[in-house]
Amino acid sequence: MRLLLTTSRGIEDIAGREVEKLLSGLGVSFRVEEKPLGVEGRLLAEVEKTDYTDKKGRKRKLSLSTYLNERSRLLHRVIVEIAGERFEGIGGEEPEVALGRIEEFVASLPVERYVKVSESFAVRAFRKGKHRITSVDMARTVGKAIFERLSKLGSPQVNLDHPAVIFRAELVGESFFLGIDTTGDSSLHKRPWRVYDHPAHLKASIANALIELAKPDGGSFIDPFCGSGTIPIELALRKYGGEIIGLEKYGKHLRGARMNALSAGVLDRIRFLQGDATRIGDYVEGVDFAVSNLPYGLKIGRKGAIPGLYMGFFKALSGVLERRGVFITTEKRAIERAIEENGFTIEHHRLIGHGGLMVHAYVIH
Ligand SMILES: C[S@@+](CC[C@H](N)C(=O)[O-])C[C@H]1O[C@@H](n2cnc3c(N)ncnc32)[C@H](O)[C@@H]1O
Structure with a gap:
């Protein structure tokens, strides 16, 4: 067969x-x-x-x-x-x-x-x-x-x-x-738990690929731009034993992430926090793994703000990340500059198809 x-x-x-x-x-x-x-x-x-x-x-x-x-x-x-x-x-x-x-x-x-x-x-x-x-x-x-x-x-x-x-x-x-x-008309990446539909949500299949690239082994894990919670929810559904945190700036998306986690049956496994990822050090002292799809210019509408946002985020991340980070974005130049200027090393890079675009994924430490 x-x-x-x-x-x-x-x-x-x-x-x-x-x-x-x-x-x-x-x-x-x-x-x-x-x-x-x-x-x-x-x-x-x-x-x-x-x-x-x-x-x-x-x-x-x-x-x-x-x-x-x-x-x-x-x-x-x-x-x-x-x-x-x-x-x-x-x-x-x-x-x-x-x-x-x-x-x-x-x-x-x-x-x-x-x-x-x-x-x-x-x-x-x-x-x-x-x-x-x-x-x-x-x-x-x-x-x-x-x-x-x-x-x-x-x-x-x-x-x-x-x-x-x-x-x-x-x-x-x-x-x-x-x-x-045999799958039917609804692709498997459209998860039944999704009750809140974030306008820029990540496909659950890609969320799992990023988790695989991060190789989390039980240490603490954060998605600092968690939106509707796709990455933390998928990690929790894999019965991850370590601490899982989702950080998001906007209350509306964070409420949506909580609703999604509730619908997935994993709300008690994820600590959702409202806050600014460029001040990640205010919320966590240290974290082993950080995995996220970063805001893209196209999606948030203010493309000019992206280099500064990435620079601020990776600077703050350099004070807390202990093991490995995995990030996905369309903004190649801005992310590479922010990664390198803040003392991180790119361990792996690949292109992934998402929503008709090829987006850049980086594994850093
Ligand atoms: C590409 S979306 C993430 C989508 C998410 N992976 C999902 O599947 O729903 C990026 C998110 O970052 C949030 N965001 C933008 N600036 C932020 C900041 N400074 N700190 C934290 N979150 C921020 C946006 O509100 C948006 O929800």
Whole structure:
């Protein structure tokens, strides 16, 4: 069985390690490939057998997709692969030719193994790269091919709003992929605990990637610009044993963070404080780990204020940070200057895809 797993661009390695850890716990043999066919934000997990022995020694059939949907903190979707193909030259082709190739390919696939004719289905399509077709064209074409194939066995039903089975078709560059989306229409990074929606909230998957980069091991942990609390809440949900603090300047966001933590069932695990991160030393004497997504110029509307804010924050942080910091921002120049001028060293840098932008993540000590 092959699963296509999606996550944010730039954290495929961290998500891959999580998947390997989850699968290792099952005793099944598997292989995880990052960026299959060079496609970013994707992983391919190949699992040889899906039987396992439970704690009472009984042989059981494993629903791998359910297992990953329920346990992963870094994945966005779990898709059971039906087939993948490389369509050379599809980018420059006339729409009828490109869609004709996709239709012919999908029509040849045994989709009836994945959906009962009596079950309603829909096709969701995703396209990235240069093509002369749209994702709407793709969804229609793939849907037609599946419908015609199933029509030979009965009367298939399409239900675009509430389908029982979701087919996912992806065309990224020249790579085409068809699968069954076991996650459903709401991506896993949209956490059910989020009752307060901060305008610049971090995806929970990226919050977990930043936590992995910080490698907190039980020491005290702070998010000094915690907004709606995504990072502290996700850390608390991982049953972190150490102290967790969320600092935020504005009361409205802090109240939202508390509501989110309450809804996640971890309010008693996080100390939320209202205050200014450029005076972090007023709230904590020392802290082992600091992880945050910093205010970006674009989001707070006053881009000119960013270099001064970062300089003030990293100066204050240099007086309290004892182990490691992880920060994410679009403002490369301002953060690098503030990090270096305040005596920190950049241990690691990477780009992560967030909200259509590539943002810079830094691990410092
Ligand atoms: C990018 S948002 C963080 C979003 C958060 N990670 C989440 O998922 O909701 C940055 C936050 O920093 C807060 N902020 C701005 N200046 C601040 C300061 N000097 N001290 C503390 N918080 C500040 C903003 O109000 C905003 O909520």
